[in-house]
Amino acid sequence: MKKLLTGNEAIARGAWEAGVVVCTAYPGTPSTEITENAAKYPEMYAEWSPNEKVALEVGLGAAIAGGRALVSMKHVGVNVAADPLFTLAYTGINGGLVLVSADDPGMHSSQDEQDNRHYGRAAKIPVLEPADSQEAKEFTKLAFDLSEAFDTPVMLRTTTRVAHSQSLVELADRKEVPIKEYEKNTAKFVMIPANARPRHLIVEDRMQKLSTYAETTELNRIEWNDPSIGIITSGITYQYVKEVLPQASILKLGMSFPLPKNLISEFAQKVTTLYVIEELDPFFEDQIKAWGIAVQGKDTFPLFGELLPEMISAKLAPSDQQTCCHATACELKTEDTPPRPPVLCPGCPHRAVFYTLNKLKVTVTGDIGCYTLGCLAPLNAIDTTICMGASIGTAIGMEKARGKDYARKMVAVIGDSTFIHSGITPLIDAVYNKATTTTLILDNRITAMTGHQHNPVTGFTIKGEPTKEIDLAVLAQAVGVDRVRTVDPFALSELEQIIREELAAEEPSVIITRRSCALIEKGTKPPYTVSEEACTGCLQCMRLGCPCIVKQDNKKVSINPAQCVGCGLCATVCKFDAIRKEGGANA
């Protein structure tokens, strides 16, 4: 049976068909749906781990114990998991272990666009790259076989276009794979230097064997056509090449590391002009050039962003076959259109926090989550955003560089899930090294940006089972923060008062602003409306950056009733009682 699946759904299906027993992840676009879908199969244990390092450690534990394990994360997540990954390459596995790295060329939802094929080379593990959903499923299964055959973790590297595109997939049944025997083997699994040194030799020997395997595996294949143009490519770019250069000869690399030197040399000898077409870094190109093979690549195609079909067409297609916009100027012109950046949702509890921080004119170190949008106009309330968990550490550093007085005009903001991910350790640092940092944990009761995943503060597992709920206030106290306050962010004056008090305190403090994400709030409240007579056009409400509040031509405001969720924040900031519940009295 064929089913239309995203690449992520197909990877989850592949894991199931491969007899996987444990799936772990921390959510991150574009990887999230892998584990969400894996959780739907009763045969597989699945979890949202507190962060990617833990996800990999749980996965490798399952593998060492003899079961097959799938660990999924976005590209930057691999940075968090890199420590166990590099050593896992030394120990090897027992049951198969596959690490999915979902990269994001074009940065549709990421803070950088790193090319994680480099991780395969650096950690010395094989990397497979599927080009559509069918391959995503098949390569997942093959990756488990490879993992066990070569006693190595395997990276399955996808990109956003593979992860989030749907294509048809032929389904198969699950093959139950018996849990392998576990035997204590300290020389293999305890990486003290004396044990690790011989393991490094095993790793290098394995790389040799994998290089030999790469020459003959069906993962790498030549599609002969006109030999005047030869193209080496992988992943989604293969599809673009097939689309715009149907006449070209192609070496499709399903295995991106290690590369098949002989196969590439043979291909290079038989074509007139050789191109490497790859997104982001010259990963293939550098290696191929190092072998002394002449090839064109990044001199023709960009180092950044998604590599789109029309770019390949414009450079390499015969002029009569180029896609229209590049053959001649496009006949239809897009007029200047204002951009439509993402916004904090109507009713978002973070809006109240950033409105207040903007009002107080404090420096705000930010973090990764929906609340990063607090950096945009009109809230303009975030100064830095680096990576998951960085906000508190950044604030400590600012204070250490500029002094305690500066810390009185500075806060760190971090979400509930992000705080658990990697915010707790810098908070410990703040206590231990005597910073006076004020930390706002924006607790909206869910991991919101990636689409509402449970986390240790929500009280539910990925499969919806009730579990122990972490109390953030008790946790902060336990690491030594004596000043911990909890406030509803919509209680604006109380929120402002508490922030002022904690900024003044000469010790670390934590303020938990607690209110559910507007999209999981149950029950709709009546929308608010603006009294034309009472509205003075002061535009104070516009400073909230609520997409429902619109400035009229007469300078007064109105509220879009279709979008308004009735949170009432605008009524709270209106000094003239002009904003009221629809059909009701003053708010």
Place this chain on the structure above:
Amino acid sequence: MRNLTNILIVGVGGQGTILASRVLAGVVQKIGQDVKVSEIHGMAQRGGSVVTQVRYGEKVYAPIIAPGEADIILAFEKLEALRWLSYLKKDGNILINDQRLDPMPVVTGAAAYPQDAIAAIKKQCANTMVIDGLGEAVKAGNAKAVNVVLLGLLARYLDLDKQTWLDVIRDTVPDKLLDVNLKAFEAGWNSVK
């Protein structure tokens, strides 16, 4: 170029464009064509510019559509129609929901909403069809059914069996919303005389 149909569905996060693309892909799959869908969702749950791309035919390679290659653009919002216009094929059809949703730079006054987006499009593109999708959805019983009204309109421009559309909608929407959605589909279908 092989014989493919390229449909671009553009709108604003929260309008239901992704569900619409899934219904279309489901219809195409049922009639045995190869199909690929590409959707990009970014940093927020609501409010951003959203585009989904559906390509179908005998064999589809790339899941994305190049500028100037869309046979049809189905636009859920006027400004988004204008933004993506250059993706339309010469002589392609652009179907526009006559709805204005201000992006944040317009809300804050940093940018202006184009004065007459639809006239600007019509000036360049003869095959422009405009529909009051929201009004039709409200008449059908639920403002949120705009996406299915627009699917009904789209269906009139595609050579795909009407019953298959109805079957896929039946499989896709929850039972309690089925009546409203079937009415919404008919409203879109009947909007072309």
